Amino acid sequence: MHKIFVNDKPIVLTTKVEKEDGFKNYLLKTVNMGKVIRKLNRTKLKEVRLIGKKEKNLLKKFLKKLPNVIAGGGKVYNDNGEILFIYRNDKWDLPKGKTEGKETIEKTAIREVTEETGVNGLEITKPLETTYHIFKRNGRYKIKITYWFEMKTSFSGNLYPQENEGITKVEWLNKTQTKEALENSYANIKLLV
Helix, strand or coil, rough: EEEECCCCCEEEEEEECCCCCCCCEEEECCCCCCHHHHHHHHHCCCEEEEEECCCCHHHHHHCCCCCCEEEEEECCCCCCCEEEEEEEEEEEECEEEEECCCCCCHHHHHHHHHHHHCCCCCEEEEEEEEEEEEECCCCCEEEEEEEEEEEEEECCCCCCCCCHEEEEEEEEEEEHHHHHHHHHEEHHHHHHH
């Protein structure tokens, strides 16, 4: 089962049809994505389920419904076990951004973390879950596909928020602070952390 978020409400890709209760079912093959997104944004619906025939084809078929934007990001740990967070659009988030040119997704993730936070000396330790969310840019909906990586660094220098990207704070958060930050974060980030 895959979840694609519209703000914090999921579009669930599934092969199972269940009785609607707080959610609405649509056929993946014929769904009007604009209508689904508007319903999620403007009603009390908790989620939408898009029904397809074969589990292995659901995501591939869904990703053809809207233009895709590929991004890479990091869940970065320092030597104290703290996680690197950014604060943007009044929410706590993890650093991420779009690929440039023909760079690998790993290079994208490292570059974006460095650009958005000032942290360097990053080493990828393992890939994490890929997340999906729908956003609107220039009047058009798009799907952002973010490939996440767990990273570590011994960096202890100053943190620099990339202000031209709307980032107002960069902080290393311990377990307690992370828990608090996640109360004001995105559903995708809560899944990762």
